[in-house]
Amino acid sequence: MASISISTSLFSRPQAQACSKTQNPSPKKNPNPKFKPKKVNKFKSLSLPRAPPPASSSLGAQATTYTRLPPKEDSGFEFEVPSLNESDEIKLSDSDIAKLAVKNGSSEIEAEMLVTDDDDDDDEEKEEVNQSLGFEDETLDGNIMGFYNGDESLDFEEEEDEVYYYDSDGKLVNLSGNEVDDLELVEVKEKGVPAVMRCFDRAKIYVKAGDGGKGVVAFRREKYVPLGGPSGGDGGRGGNVYLEVDGTMNSLLPFRNSVHFRAGRGAHGQGRMMCGRKGEDVVVKVAPGTVVREAGNEEVLLELLYPGQRALLLPGGRGGRGNASFKSGNNKVPKIAENGEEGPEMWLELELKLVADVGIVGAPNAGKSTLLSVISAAQPEIANYPFTTLLPNLGVVSFDYDSTMVVADLPGLLEGAHRGFGLGHEFLRHTERCSALVHVVDGSGQQPELEFDAVRLELELFSPELAEKPYVVAYNKMDLPEAYENWPSFKENLQGRGIETFCMSAVKREGTHEVICAAYKLLPKPKESNEGFEGFQDPVDLNHVADMVNKQRSSSINEFEITHDSSCNTWHVIGAGLQRFVQMTNWRYIDSEKRFQHVLEACGVNRSLMKLGVKEGDTVIVGEMEMVWHDSAEDSGTPNMKKRSTESIKWPQWK
Ligand SMILES: Nc1nc2c(ncn2[C@@H]2O[C@H](COP(=O)(O)OP(=O)(O)OP(=O)(O)O)[C@@H](O)[C@H]2O)c(=O)[nH]1
Numbered sequence: 036m037a038s039i040s041i042s043t044s045l046f047s048r049p050q051a052q053a054c055s056k057t058q059n060p061s062p063k064k065n066p067n068p069k070f071k072p073k074k075v076n077k078f079k080s081l082s083l084p085r086a087p088p089p090a091s092s093s094l095g096a097q098a099t100t101y102t103r104l105p106p107k108e109d110s111g112f113e114f115e116v117p118s119l120n121e122s123d124e125i126k127l128s129d130s131d132i133a134k135l136a137v138k139n140g141s142s143e144i145e146a147e148m149l150v151t152d153d154d155d156d157d158d159e160e161k162e163e164v165n166q167s168l169g170f171e172d173e174t175l176d177g178n179i180m181g182f183y184n185g186d187e188s189l190d191f192e193e194e195e196d197e198v199y200y201y202d203s204d205g206k207l208v209n210l211s212g213n214e215v216d217d218l219e220l221v222e223v224k225e226k227g228v229p230a231v232m233r234c235f236d237r238a239k240i241y242v243k244a245g246d247g248g249k250g251v252v253a254f255r256r257e258k259y260v261p262l263g264g265p266s267g268g269d270g271g272r273g274g275n276v277y278l279e280v281d282g283t284m285n286s287l288l289p290f291r292n293s294v295h296f297r298a299g300r301g302a303h304g305q306g307r308m309m310c311g312r313k314g315e316d317v318v319v320k321v322a323p324g325t326v327v328r329e330a331g332n333e334e335v336l337l338e339l340l341y342p343g344q345r346a347l348l349l350p351g352g353r354g355g356r357g358n359a360s361f362k363s364g365n366n367k368v369p370k371i372a373e374n375g376e377e378g379p380e381m382w383l384e385l386e387l388k389l390v391a392d393v394g395i396v397g398a399p400n401a402g403k404s405t406l407l408s409v410i411s412a413a414q415p416e417i418a419n420y421p422f423t424t425l426l427p428n429l430g431v432v433s434f435d436y437d438s439t440m441v442v443a444d445l446p447g448l449l450e451g452a453h454r455g456f457g458l459g460h461e462f463l464r465h466t467e468r469c470s471a472l473v474h475v476v477d478g479s480g481q482q483p484e485l486e487f488d489a490v491r492l493e494l495e496l497f498s499p500e501l502a503e504k505p506y507v508v509a510y511n512k513m514d515l516p517e518a519y520e521n522w523p524s525f526k527e528n529l530q531g532r533g534i535e536t537f538c539m540s541a542v543k544r545e546g547t548h549e550v551i552c553a554a555y556k557l558l559p560k561p562k563e564s565n566e567g568f569e570g571f572q573d574p575v576d577l578n579h580v581a582d583m584v585n586k587q588r589s590s591s592i593n594e595f596e597i598t599h600d601s602s603c604n605t606w607h608v609i610g611a612g613l614q615r616f617v618q619m620t621n622w623r624y625i626d627s628e629k630r631f632q633h634v635l636e637a638c639g640v641n642r643s644l645m646k647l648g649v650k651e652g653d654t655v656i657v658g659e660m661e662m663v664w665h666d667s668a669e670d671s672g673t674p675n676m677k678k679r680s681t682e683s684i685k686w687p688q689w690k
């Protein structure tokens with residue numbers, strides 16, 4: 036039985052049907068393996084019962100406003116030194132900061148607590164801190180928040196969970212005094228950010244282009260038109276998926292509610308040569324500054340920066356051809372039509388990075404938001420407790436004529452922020468797009484130099500490139516006596532290290548102009564920044580993902596690999612082109628099988644299998660099809676005539 040031929044019976048169903056098909060029990064394969072949906076990591080669900088109140092001022096770019104700087108003051112302004120004996124406000128710098136993390140069953144929360152010696156004020160402070168973090172004082176769905184007040188009388192309302200703090204040696208310990216591995220805790224803390232913060236600038240969405248419509252088999256039947264010929268129309272193309280920058284959006288919050296975006300499928304073809312309508316496109320709107328990645332992949336697919344930019348991400352599937360397209364000189368009554376091509380699908384990770392020129396960084400409570408409120412018309416929340424700012428705020432600073440710059444006020448940074456402590460690390464990546472930084476230091480703190488160094492270290496540890504960005508130091512709260520007294524030594528220290536330092540009092544609007552002018556000077560010159568804009572004026576190819584999909588689609592059916600599983604005598608023929616061909620073959624029509632055999636022979640699959648030693652009865656899997664190999668046409672009982680007629684048909688080119 037050595038005759039090995041391409042006949043309709045070459046592959047046949049085990050149940051003796053000639054050239055038949057069975058559905059491969061293995062899951063459906065995407066024609067574009069690269070875009071095969073990856074296993075979706077579940078969102079880390081947040082167990083915090085309440086999100087912090089979405090103060091309008093803290094909703095990212097909502098605070099974007101235009102204003103003009105106050106008139107330039109005399110550079111040699113004088114600070115009024117308040118009397119030392121009056122202290123009508125509790126200064127945070129007088130307080131110890133105890134780091135505390137509470138991990139509780141499903142709820143994991145981190146809080147940075149203020150501890151003062153004054154008991155009455157302590158309660159007030161606690162309440163404020165709680166509010167600032169979006170928690171209310173009593174409970175968190177039965178979970179607890181605790182305060183470490185230095186004398187170990189932890190004030191917990193319910194069961195004790197895992198509580199950590201730094202002891203006097205700077206070691207992270209739990210309540211029993213045992214040292215805790217920092218890294219373990221970081222994981223806990225990273226989860227402990229309230230939902231509103233975590234969803235604001237990151238989202239995971241599913242996109243799918245529309246499938247193509249099916250082609251149909253139809254014949255013209257008309258009075259006085261005998262043998263009217265094939266008239267089955269083609270299916271319509273599936274809808275495309277676009278990503279578009281919407282200038283009115285300032286966060287990715289809308290994706291909390293809608294995650295799935297599917298373009299419409301093309302309509303099926305109809306008789307009388309009527310082609311199906313194209314599927315509806317879907318346009319996913321994103322905020323300016325959105326970075327797009329394929330889920331689980333670090334590689335950036337797209338950076339969408341400017342309002343109006345539009346990228347074709349996934350092109351819809353091609354419509355299947357109707358039988359009119361298969362008509363040829365030797366096949367005048369083709370009984371074949373194709374399925375529509377499946378539209379590709381992907382899970383995408385979106386990340387929003389602010390497009391700000393200058394980022395204001397610094398420790399909590401240093402006066403960053405106050406500075407932004409003074410130099411721009413933005414109205415961020417300002418209050419005398421750490422973590423007032425939970426989300427970045429944007430403000431536009433306008434100088435004379437056309438010179439403006441966008442300034443971002445970021446949440447405060449703590450020691451360990453780069454590993455997830457506090458909130459600032461969630462937003463540090465926003466500074467990656469800034470050209471310069473303003474580092475605000477609370478001059479009224481006990482050791483401003485140490486605070487400065489700690490924040491610098493965090494920036495360096497988070498990203499060396501970030502640390503290399505040009506920056507100015509703004510020594511704040513000069514109106515307070517402690518700050519005023521410490522200023523000379525601070526200035527001397529930093530100037531000795533070659534760091535440009537300014538002093539200011541943000542609340543009194545003194546010295547802020549100098550700071551902001553110095554920051555402006557650090558920005559790339561207008562000419563250089565135009566260069567940066569070239570990408571926008573002469574757009575980079577935003578459709579490269581779609582091009583990649585199209586390239587994969589057009590991969591030749593001659594390119595395939597064959598693997599053999601000897602344990603179950605199974606051969607796998609793997610190739611993107613073949614896979615797509617199988618998916619588009621509509622097995623309802625008899626001619627489809629003939630064409631399928633023809634293609635397998637023409638592209639060399641049969642020859643390769645025989646060379647590799649395929650045997651009678653072996654299973655061969657191509658795409659979704661599972662078939663059984665027969666060495667000859669006679670074995671399956673298919674008449675040779677049929678074989679001859681199959682060979683003689685000329686099929687239109689596969690596309
Ligand atoms: N005396 C004095 N107080 C100031 C000055 N600047 C800011 N403050 C006060 O410091 C406190 C904190 O100010 P914010 O602007 O909220 O500080 P922040 O750095 O944005 O704080 P977080 O957002 O929590 O990181 C507020 O009570 C301000 O009024 C200043 O120049 N002098």
Ligand SMILES: [Mg+2]
Binds near residue numbers: 417423424445
């Ligand atoms: Mg703030």
